[in-house]
Structure formats: structure tokens, C-alpha cells
Amino acid sequence: MDGLMMDTPLLVRHLAERAATVFGDREIVSRTADGVERSSYREVVERAHRLASALSQMGIRPGDRVATFGWNSLRHLELYLAVPSMGAVLHTLNIRLFEEDLRYIVSHAKDRVVFLDASLAAAMPRFEGVEHEVLMPDAEVQRDGALAYEDLVEGGDPDFAFGDLDENAAAAMCYTSGTTGRPKGVVYSHRSIVLHALCVNQADSIGLRERDAIMPVVPMFHAMAWGLPYAAAIAGARQVFPGPHMTPPALAELIAAERVTRTAGVPTVWHGMLGLDPPPDLSSLDEIMAGGAAVPESLIRAFDERFGIPIMQGWGMTETSPLASYSRPPSDVELLSDDQVYALRAAQGRVQPLVDLRIDEEAGGELHVRGPFVASDYYDDPTSREKFTDDGWLRTGDVAELCHGSYIRLVDRTKDLVKSGGEWISSVDLENAIMAHEDVLEAAVIAVPDEKWSERPCACVVVREGAPLDADGVRAFLMGRVAKWWLPERVEFVDEVPKTSVGKFDKKVLRARFAGDEGQAPRSGAAGGEQPAPGSGAAGGEQPAPGSGAAGGEQPAPGSGAAGGEQPAPGSGPASAS
Helix, strand or coil: CCCCCCCCCCCHHHHHHHHHHHCCCCEEEEECCCCEEEEEHHHHHHHHHHHHHHHHHCCCCCCCEEEEECCCCHHHHHHHHHHHHCCCEEEECCCCCCHHHHHHHHHHHCEEEEEEEHHHCCCCCCCCCCCEEEEECCCCCCCCCCEEHHHHHHHCCCCCCCCCCCCCCEEEEEECCCCCCCCCEEEEEHHHHHHHHHHHCCCCCCCCCCCCEEEECCCCCCHHHHHHHHHHHHHCCEEEECCCCCCHHHHHHHHHHHCCCEEEECHHHHHHHHCCCCCCCCCCCCEEEECCCCCCHHHHHHHHHHHCCCEEEEEECHHHCCEEEEECCCCCHHHCCHHHHHHHHCCCEEECCCCEEEEEHHHCCEEEEECCCCCCCCCCCCCHHHHECCCCCEEEEEEEEEECCCEEEEEEECCCCEEECCEEECHHHHHHHHHCCCCEEEEEEEEEEECCCEEEEEEEEEECCCCCCCHHHHHHHHECCECHHHCCCEEEECCCCCECCCCCECHHHHHHHHHCCCCCCCCCCCHHHCCCCCCCCCCCCCCCCCCCCCCCCCCCCCCCCCHHHCCCCCCCCCCCCC
16 A cells, blocks of 8 residues: 655755745845855845756756855855756865866866856866856956856846756765775765755754854865755755855854854864954854864863853764764753763764664774665765675764764774774874863874884874973873873874864874884883883783773763773863863
């Protein structure tokens, strides 16, 4: 027996049409190089129809790739709506990639048109095979041979119809910024985008509402800005785009001026804002979403204490559209200690509706996921199957465990774990513990070769200007916070931890610099300069299981503190990480 419900496709055009008809007067704000532009959902969607008409007149057909090279802006939003709704495929190019990678991506995707912001005209190379460049006027800059965006819109038909499409047709694509091999293309369908937007707006997820003003700091060229432009459109939330002004002071100014209630970005952004003096006016914010890299518990605590604003952590990948989990405190929060609550907030949270997860213990605890907005393959890539299991799950490359019943806690990346003396050390936990020090701005831990133990952790640390912290001080701070055999003999002080194009720690750069660098003798950890044997944090006995602290017994629940000699949760030290 079949159900008797209508079978209507889930399409991006429905998000656009709902925004225009239900929330037509809701404002869209966009900062440019020269000022602030204001529009509305009604006007944005009308211009999207015109833009789709103009692209059709240029010969763009369903399935053709239309690329963007731009900041977060209202014109970028128009393209988010216009290109998929006409049946073409929106391809957002990461403006921070090296030219070689950009050329590969544009060629591999077979982009026919590239829309670029005028403020980025000097940064974008000429791509072979691209038939047209279209310049979006966010600055008084010209580019030879480029068409004018506003001329296309003006010449387009406002009554151009968005057609009925197969909901499984390609709507958009992004390329991963993986640290090994060529970037890989992830292709989103109309169905996946709509379902992801609906799940993002669940109450225990990000949960945007019409009353909200959302400012996505995460770039629209990275994993579709975490799906926020689509989620905001379906909810009718006001959208505020920062354009090229991405410094912490500029972002804080825009938050205050436009009374932004929700914002989202990588932890580096919020570290920068925390360090502003005098403190910025963030009183309009109800919540900050952070993701893209592990969010230190100390950063969450610091924002609570300084601003009274909760930072909520989300986790996902380009391959998961991207939001796959979100970490809100559970309903039994009143039964938990403050340390336990902070530890849960620093975890990656519960999976989104429709997403399944499993942990493959035989693969070292690797997290696998599947669902209707999780990639099933990479675009035109013969190596794709390496990232997927034989029974159809995505291998995330993250080592995970479950805490408090159903909260995902990522222990590390499979490639970033340190295997010392046959036991694993979590680089993420060690980083979080170091960043809990009030004089530490950033810390990244890598494995370096060791003749006796195979690998040992090397901590690369950025300290606050003028702070007297040295290697011995780092190790002294870590005593009692992590197992003694985790203590890094080698501590390298750097001006900045290198970042990838999407703001994650770029550990391959650190490995190239330090993993084979014998120029600096390891700093002594144990008395007499010898490396402590794994497990020597406790009195005698065998090496404890990773994370079990100094005292025997089972590993404590996250956030359970140091009572009874147990290892405290990472980041439970001083609450400052600015």
C-alpha cells in the first residue's frame, strides 16, 4: 500500500519563492569596499529571476557550471538562488587557494562563467576554458573583458520562470581543501540542500527564526557558508553580509551597527574578537556558532565570562553539506557540574536529524556517517572509493568517541594522532589543554620522530605579546591536566600557527618545518633530561590507557574534573584563550 501524499520535488527555487512571498520585506544588508548596500528578499529574488534569464541568453543550460569568486554579499546570495533555480550548477571558488589549485578546480569542474567581485579583480587569474567573466561592483575597479553584473540584471526578464527540475539534479558544488592530494569535488543536489536547510533550523540545531539577523562570517565560498544563506531564506531571517571587511574590529562594528543576533565562523575569528581592547559591543548577539576546527573549551568559557554570549560548536565537512552535528547542552543539564557542561559544549554534539553515525573500532575509532545530505561519491575522481566503505558510509577521517550517551567527541584526525610507545596521544586534547593557559593564543601539536618511542608530541605555541611563558612553563601548566607521558619534551614558539584556506591549522607546514628538524635539542621533561616512560605519571605500573590520567581505573567522563585523582577534562584550566 502506497501513501497518498503529493510527490513534489524539493528544489532551491522553493526556498527563493518562499522568501520572496512570505518574507518579501525582510532586509538583506551587504557591506562593500565603499559602504553598505540594502535590499530585501523580494528584490533579491526578482533580480535572481533576471540574472537567470541573462545567463540563459548567454547559452547557460541545465547542468552547466557557473562559478563565483567573491566575498559574502547580497549579489552572491542572488547567485545562490538564481543559478540552481535555472538548473545550472553553482560552483563557489575558494579565493584563498593557490593559483595552481584554482586552475585545476576550474578546469576539472568545466566552469563556463565566473562571477567575481571587483575588489578581487587583481587576485583572480585568467582561467583557460572560461567563456565569460562577470564583474560584481563591490568596488570601483574594472577588469578588461569582463561583463558588468548590473547590465546583465537590468537586461534580464523579471518574469523568467524557474522550471521544474529533478530534485536529485546537481544544484551546487564545492571542492574540498584537503591537505593531501588534489582537491575533490562535492556535488550537492536540490534535495540535499533543502533537507539540510530544514535540519539546520531545528530548534536544537542552529534554529534560525524570522526575528533573527544572521551574519555568516564563514565564507560563502567554503561549504556553502555552512548552508546558512539557504537556512536563513527558508526562515525569513534578516541576512547581514560583511563583504571584504573580515577583520575582528570590522566584524564587531557591523554586529553592533546592524544588531546582529546570530553569527558563525571559525574559532580564529572569535579568538581575535576576544582580544579587542576595549571590548566591542556584542550585546545584540544571542549566540555564536563556531566550527571548521575544534573549539577550545577555554574560548567558550572566555566568551561566557567576558560577554555573556554562548558559543555553540557545530561539526561537519564539505561532504556533509556541511553541518552534521550541533552541541547544545542536554535536557538534564541541571544534573551536571559546570565542568561537565563546558566539556559537552566543547564536544561536537548530537547528530543532525536524518544523519546516521557509527564508530569503527577496527579502524582506530574512525567516525563514519551517512544520510540524505552526505556525499556518496566525489565528482569525476577515480580515487573516490577510498573515502567510502563498501556498505556506503563516508569515512570522515576523524577519530571519535561518544560521551553523555549520544554526544560526539572528536579525539583527533586519524592522520594527526601521535603514537608514542604503542599508545595514542590525542593532539586535539593536548592542544586544548595548552590553550587553556592565559598567555597562550594558539597551539598546534604534531608528531615528531623519536628513536625510542617512535613518535613524541611537539607543541607549536603562540604566546601573548610580552608574556614570559617558556617551555618549562608550558609543561608545568600541563602537569595534572594530562597524563605525564603526554607532556611534550619539545615546545616550539612560533609567531602564528599556519592556516589552511578555510582557517584550519595547517599541520603539514608545521611537520615540514619541525618533524625533521633536529636543530633544536629537545627540552628536558623528566628529571635528568630523560623522556618519561609512558605511564610514569602514576606511581610505577604499566602504561595507562590513553586519557586515563595518572590514577588507575576507568577514563573519567568528559568534564568530570580532577577529583579523586582523575585526569581533568582538557581546557579546564584558566578560562582565557584570547
